Structures are given as structure tokens and as C-alpha cells.
Amino acid sequence: MAAPEQLEAYEGPATIEKVAALCRRRGFVFPTSDIYGGLGSSFDFGHYGVLLIQNVKSEWQRSMIQERDDVVALDSAIILNPQVWVASGHVGGFSDPLIDCRTCKHRFRADHLETSQCGRRPSKRPGETADCDLTEARDFNLMFETFIGPVREDASRAYLRPETAQGIFVNFKNVTSSMRVKPPFGIAQIGKSFRNEITPGNFLFRVREFEQMEMEFFVPPAEAAEWHTYWINERVRWHLDLGLRPSHLRVRAHGADELSHYSSATSDLEFLYPIGWQELEGVANRGDYDLNQHSEASGTKLEWIGHEERYVPHVIEPALGVGRSALAFLVDAYDEEVVADRPRTVLRLHPRIAPVKVAVLPLIGKEAPMVEKARPLYEELRKVMSAEYDDSGQIGKRYRRQDEIGTPWALTIDEQTLADGTVTLRDRDTLEQERIPLDGAKALLADRLEQPWHPRS
Ligand code: ATP
Numbered sequence: 001m002a003a004p005e006q007l008e009a010y011e012g013p014a015t016i017e018k019v020a021a022l023c024r025r026r027g028f029v030f031p032t033s034d035i036y037g038g039l040g041s042s043f044d045f046g047h048y049g050v051l052l053i054q055n056v057k058s059e060w061q062r063s064m065i066q067e068r069d070d071v072v073a074l075d076s077a078i079i080l081n082p083q084v085w086v087a088s089g090h091v092g093g094f095s096d097p098l099i100d101c102r103t104c105k106h107r108f109r110a111d112h113l114e115t116s117q118c119g120r121r122p123s124k125r126p127g128e129t130a131d132c133d134l135t136e137a138r139d140f141n142l143m144f145e146t147f148i149g150p151v152r153e154d155a156s157r158a159y160l161r162p163e164t165a166q167g168i169f170v171n172f173k174n175v176t177s178s179m180r181v182k183p184p185f186g187i188a189q190i191g192k193s194f195r196n197e198i199t200p201g202n203f204l205f206r207v208r209e210f211e212q213m214e215m216e217f218f219v220p221p222a223e224a225a226e227w228h229t230y231w232i233n234e235r236v237r238w239h240l241d242l243g244l245r246p247s248h249l250r251v252r253a254h255g256a257d258e259l260s261h262y263s264s265a266t267s268d269l270e271f272l273y274p275i276g277w278q279e280l281e282g283v284a285n286r287g288d289y290d291l292n293q294h295s296e297a298s299g300t301k302l303e304w305i306g307h308e309e310r311y312v313p314h315v316i317e318p319a320l321g322v323g324r325s326a327l328a329f330l331v332d333a334y335d336e337e338v339v340a341d342r343p344r345t346v347l348r349l350h351p352r353i354a355p356v357k358v359a360v361l362p363l364i365g366k367e368a369p370m371v372e373k374a375r376p377l378y379e380e381l382r383k384v385m386s387a388e389y390d391d392s393g394q395i396g397k398r399y400r401r402q403d404e405i406g407t408p409w410a411l412t413i414d415e416q417t418l419a420d421g422t423v424t425l426r427d428r429d430t431l432e433q434e435r436i437p438l439d440g441a442k443a444l445l446a447d448r449l450e451q452p453w454h455p456r457s
Contacts, residue, residue, distance in 0.1 A: 016274055018334065027049070028405075030043065041200035055353050064188045076191070082157060086297065095142060098140045099135055103132055116199075118132065142197065144196050161192075163319070167191075172291060207323060211322035212319060212321055214318070216286075235318050242353055248332060252277075266282055269282075357385040358409045359390055361412045381442055395412065409445060429456060
């Protein structure tokens with residue numbers, strides 16, 4: 001992994017704009033409500049985007065739940081009893097300090113002033129010129145409000161959850177009394193969260209409606225620091241195993257002045273996006289803050305009661321945005337090169353993250369004997385992995401299309417297939433082509449999908 005000083009700035013071929021353009025062109029991500037002019041920084045996922053984020057989520061679930069015996073799943077409601085958000089501190093404290101400029105009418109996050117762009121020239125940064133007329137910082141609550149029932153009054157006010165974590169804390173008693181769990185154990189949840197961000201932007205990086213993958217790990221208080229380190233390392237391993245470049249990932253511990261109201265220690269896993277090093281995932285030590293707050297506010301004691309012990313567990317929380325994670329995979333995978341005098345854009349995604357694993361391509365789509373071999377092969381493969389069949393256009397164009405959506409393997413059925421029952425297996429990254437028996441293709445690819453995969457440097 002990168003030492004903090006190792007890479008100052010992103011040096012690869014991707015830009016946020018190029019990745020967003022490819023995502024739109026190839027049906028991964030569209031601006032939402034496009035025909036009405038969109039809705040700033042809100043996105044819809046198309047076919048390949050859906051497959052991609054499903055893969056991200058199922059890899060998270062696989063490592064967090066399926067391959068462990070100490071974490072259980074939960075899916076709580078998006079709109080909770082509003083008292084949850086009072087007790088959690090979000091009604092009072094979930095805010096960003098904001099500064100307005102009376103001259104250019106722009107609004108900036110006080111903690112992002114140094115890197116913000118002023119609306120007027122020649123000033124680049126807010127406050128840089130004598131014309132800039134900045135207000136004091138004011139707190140702006142990031143929660144979206146709504147009303148339950150027909151009357152819009154204070155008593156019916158509710159909130160769209162700004163994080164999934166609180167749904168986990170308020171279910172602590174339900175889970176401990178219904179499941180065979182004992183600290184240290186975790187509750188994991190994937191779901192939508194909503195934040196009225198002041199400065200959304202950079203494609204999927206900061207949006208107002210997003211999915212989070214959060215896991216609250218409840219531990220004996222004396223073990224909290226140790227488990228915090230454990231989860232930081234586990235999460236780093238997850239990102240690297242799925243193909244992020246070690247030189248683009250680093251861990252940064254928060255300074256005392258950065259810590260959230262609930263946290264006694266937080267480390268961010270930062271990723272080198274084309275816009276610079278940014279938070280990809282947070283791993284917080286939330287202490288006993290949340291369970292205590294909800295115990296006090298609800299009157300239901302949230303604590304662990306064992307045979308000879310009774311205590312309020314401390315909580316370690318790895319929290320990752322699905323879109324922010326998908327964007328990191330896309331950015332790291334994006335490559336441009338020239339092959340045989342022609343430019344090629346390719347997404348070198350880890351095969352397990354790639355939306356489509358294999359494309360089945362009859363060399364000549366109108367040639368019935370080739371189709372008769374290709375179709376059954378495709379129908380066999382798609383039972384065990386996401387596969388695509390494409391028989392239209394030149395083979396080169398079909399390969400390029402698969403390269404752009406990140407398909408790691410293509411199987412081509414040609415004259416030789418008809419003669420000897422072999423097909424060409426083309427590798428997206430090396431462009432090597434090998435002949436393999438058609439009959440063995442399914443087992444071979446299923447096996448390759450399980451093999452470790454590393455990005456080319
Ligand atoms: P930031 O400082 O970038 O606003 P945060 O520290 O407020 O993020 P957390 O509350 O720790 O974020 O949320 C956990 C994770 O959820 C983040 O690491 C990020 O991956 C994701 N996330 C948070 N806010 C957004 C957002 N507006 N859009 C997309 N993902 C987000």
C-alpha cells in the first residue's frame with residue numbers, strides 16, 4: 001500500500017469526465033430524469049451499472065457475512081422513528097459548516113474553502129480577492145425531511161436516513177435475542193442513505209442519494225482498539241483483492257479536530273481518484289456512544305448480558321459507499337492504448353467485479369453451423385456466470401465493445417470449431433488468444449473466476 005508521500009497526484013489516463021462519458025455511452029450510468037434536464041448529481045444505473053454494483057455489493061456481503069461466522073445481516077427501514085435521529089445526534093449535529101459569498105452568491109463548505117472554486121474571476125479561491133465578501137460559517141443540517149400522513153406539521157416530521165448504522169443500533173436487542181451471537185459479533189447492512197449535500201459532484205463520488213454498506217461490530221470495551229486495527233486491515237485487503245492498485249490506496253487516521261461527534265478514533269481508507277486523494281471508506285471506533293444514547297432515549301437498555309458479565313459493547317464500524325467504491329474500481333480499471341494502430345479503451349476490471357464475465361461470439365453471425373455451436377455454449381455458460389451473446393458486426397468491433405464494458409474473456413466460434421470442436425479464448429488484458437476445447441470452456445472459466453487477479457502495473 002502507498003506510503004502517504006508516495007504518490008502526490010493521479011497520473012493515469014482516467015478523468016472523472018472520461019469515466020462518466022464511457023458509463024453513459026455504454027449503458028452503465030445515466031443522469032437521472034435526463035429528458036427533464038436532470039437533477040444535479042443524481043444518477044440512474046443502466047444494465048451494466050446494475051450488474052457492476054450488484055457485484056460490488058455481493059463481494060462485500062461475501063467477505064462480511066458469507067465467509068465469516070460472526071456477522072449477521074439486517075435490512076432496516078429507511079424512514080425510522082424520528083426520535084432515533086434526535087438520540088443519535090443527527091438532528092442536533094449532522095451538519096456541515098457553510099460559508100456564503102455575498103458577492104458571487106456561491107456557497108462553500110467551510111472545511112473545503114482551500115480547495116473550492118470561487119464563482120468569479122480573477123479570484124480562484126473564495127476569499128482570495130478584496131471583492132469576495134464571505135459570511136461567517138453557519139451550520140446546515142444534511143438530513144432530508146419528509147412528513148408522515150396528510151398533515152405537514154412538526155408532529156409528523158420524519159427523516160430519510162442519512163446513514164444505515166442507526167437502523168442497526170436500534171435493532172441490537174432484537175438481534176441479540178433472536179440470533180446466536182455474542183461479542184465480538186457484527187451486524188451488516190446494505191441500503192440507501194440520503195444526504196442533502198451542499199457540494200455534490202464528481203460523478204458518483206458525492207451524491208445526495210446513495211447506497212451504503214455498513215457493518216457495526218460489537219466488541220468488549222477492552223478489545224476495541226485491537227478490533228479497530230483488525231478491521232482497517234481487513235478492509236484494505238478487500239479493496240486490494242478486488243483489484244485496486246496498492247499505490248492508489250492509503251490509510252489516514254483522523255486528527256482529533258476531525259473526529260465526528262460519536263467517534264473516539266477514525267481512519268479513512270483513501271483512494272487516489274483523478275481529483276486527488278479522497279475518502280473511499282471510513283473505519284470508525286464509535287465506542288459505546290450509540291448504544292448509550294439509544295438506551296437513554298428509548299428507556300430500553302441496550303447492553304450485552306452474558307452468564308457472568310454485563311456491559312455496553314463498543315462498536316467498530318467500516319462504512320463504504322457502493323457508488324464511491326464502484327467509481328474507484330472504474331477509475332483504476334480505465335485504460336487507453338493503441339493496438340495495431342487503433343486506439344482501444346478498456347476497463348481492466350477484476351473478473352469478479354466485471355458486469356459480464358464472458359462474451360460468446362460466432363465469427364460470422366449469419367453462418368448457421370457457427371450459430372448452432374455458439375448459442376448452446378452461451379446458454380450453458382449463462383447458467384453459472386453473467387454472459388453475453390453477440391453475433392452482429394465485425395469481430396474487431398465486437399471485441400472493442402466488450403473491452404469497453406470490461407468483459408475479461410471472449411469465446412469465438414469459427415471454422416476450426418466446426419472441424420475440431422475447439423474455440424478461441426481471448427483475454428481482455430493480454431489480448432492473447434488460445435484454443436481450448438468447447439466442451440471444457442465452462443469449467444475452465446468458472447475456475448479462472450476463482451483465481452486471484454492483480455492489476456497490471
Ligand atoms: P465525506 O467526508 O466524503 O462527506 P463522510 O465522512 O461524511 O464522507 P461517512 O459518514 O463516514 O462519510 O460515510 C461512510 C461512507 O459512505 C463514505 O466513506 C463514503 O464511501 C460514503 N458516502 C458518504 N457520503 C456520500 C455521498 N454523499 N455520496 C456517495 N457516497 C458517500
